[in-house]
Amino acid sequence: MQELYDLFLKTGLRPFAFMSDTLHLEQNVTRSDLSTLLILLFRGDLPMSELAAEMGAPLSSMTSIAKRLERKGYIARAASVQDQRVKLVTLTQEGRQLAKQCEQIIMAMLSRLEAAFTPEEMEQFTTLLFKAARVFQDGGAITLKETKSRPMKIKIEE
Amino acid sequence: MQELYDLFLKTGLRPFAFMSDTLHLEQNVTRSDLSTLLILLFRGDLPMSELAAEMGAPLSSMTSIAKRLERKGYIARAASVQDQRVKLVTLTQEGRQLAKQCEQIIMAMLSRLEAAFTPEEMEQFTTLLFKAARVFQDGGAITLKETKSRPMKIKIEE
DNA sequence: CCTCTTTAGTACGATTTCGTAGTAAATGTT
DNA sequence: AACATTTACTACGAAATCGTACTAAAGAGG
Numbered sequence: 001m002q003e004l005y006d007l008f009l010k011t012g013l014r015p016f017a018f019m020s021d022t023l024h025l026e027q028n029v030t031r032s033d034l035s036t037l038l039i040l041l042f043r044g045d046l047p048m049s050e051l052a053a054e055m056g057a058p059l060s061s062m063t064s065i066a067k068r069l070e071r072k073g074y075i076a077r078a079a080s081v082q083d084q085r086v087k088l089v090t091l092t093q094e095g096r097q098l099a100k101q102c103e104q105i106i107m108a109m110l111s112r113l114e115a116a117f118t119p120e121e122m123e124q125f126t127t128l129l130f131k132a133a134r135v136f137q138d139g140g141a142i143t144l145k146e147t148k149s150r151p152m153k154i155k156i157e158e
Numbered sequence: 159m160q161e162l163y164d165l166f167l168k169t170g171l172r173p174f175a176f177m178s179d180t181l182h183l184e185q186n187v188t189r190s191d192l193s194t195l196l197i198l199l200f201r202g203d204l205p206m207s208e209l210a211a212e213m214g215a216p217l218s219s220m221t222s223i224a225k226r227l228e229r230k231g232y233i234a235r236a237a238s239v240q241d242q243r244v245k246l247v248t249l250t251q252e253g254r255q256l257a258k259q260c261e262q263i264i265m266a267m268l269s270r271l272e273a274a275f276t277p278e279e280m281e282q283f284t285t286l287l288f289k290a291a292r293v294f295q296d297g298g299a300i301t302l303k304e305t306k307s308r309p310m311k312i313k314i315e316e
Numbered sequence: 317c318c319t320c321t322t323t324a325g326t327a328c329g330a331t332t333t334c335g336t337a338g339t340a341a342a343t344g345t346t
Numbered sequence: 347a348a349c350a351t352t353t354a355c356t357a358c359g360a361a362a363t364c365g366t367a368c369t370a371a372a373g374a375g376g
């Protein structure tokens with residue numbers, strides 16, 4: 001148990017640090033930027049608010065990130081026809097390409113896992129990890145009377 | 159496998175977001191600040207550079223964080239006697255107290271895990287998690303000829 | 317001793333993140 | 347239809363982060 005606490009501590013600043021160290025493909029891209037592109041690649045076009053939720057970031061931060069990415073030509077934003085308020089975010093060709101490069105690197109890391117684990121271990125690991133993630137998510141409000149609904153770090157829908 | 163990639167994506171911006179949502183004990187404390195205090199509580203007094211390594215942050219960021227924490231009275235820094243260059247960082251009484259409150263919350267979350275898992279699952283989970291962390295750490299340099307030695311997100315010694 | 321290099325940290329400016337305060341479109345409510 | 351409310355987002359300023367350039371102490375070689 002103490003070991004887990006220890007491991008927990010090691011999740012310090014700079015999530016994805018290892019990735020952008022590896023990924024000096026395009027120098028001028030933030031970790032958040034990459035993260036955003038990956039989400040769009042995986043989930044398809046999304047409104048700003050859903051994107052922010054996926055990122056675990058406040059909407060105002062998402063605005064900044066989206067502005068950067070738009071300026072750099074990796075995404076495009078267009079108002080939805082049904083609802084003029086929602087801005088649909090879409091990957092451009094360059095954006096999609098960069099995201100795919102990044103995806104490959106992640107996939108390479110994951111396949112390292114597959115190489116290191118037996119299929120049973122892999123199965124176990126995935127199952128337990130999801131179970132744990134669910135506990136952490138639902139357990140967020142332990143000592144709190146009323147949690148303000150807010151973007152959380154890890155969200156698992158069933 | 160696709161599931162793991164999905165889970166991977168969800169580790170967006172704001173690590174520890176859930177914690178400082180829960181932890182509105184002291185309003186005026188950053189996630190990095192808390193993280194720092196926890197590391198000091200767990201590891202004891204440390205020089206700036208080791209602290210930065212534990213945090214997975216560059217030394218210059220650590221300087222900023224330490225300055226904040228010192229100003230707020232949670233840590234103290236003193237030059238080592240053997241080596242005037244190293245500044246030993248120590249928790250003050252207030253710092254230790256805050257860190258302990260924070261630790262309790264984490265421990266509460268971890269005991270939720272223990273409640274949700276059987277002892278075997280717990281054992282399995284811990285083992286696999288460490289194994290995975292090791293793979294990710296060593297595997298950081300997949301596509302790279304030469305990785306600059308740099309603070310990484312997850313470090314497992316052993 | 318006197319350089320030369322390495323190690324440990326700080327300073328500073330540029331960029332990023334985020335809370336608060338807006339705006340404007342959609343959705344009630346009467 | 348005239349309003350209030352809610353929803354989806356942006357603007358802006360304050361704070362946090364981090365790369366680069368520095369300083370100063372320790373150690374090395376002659």
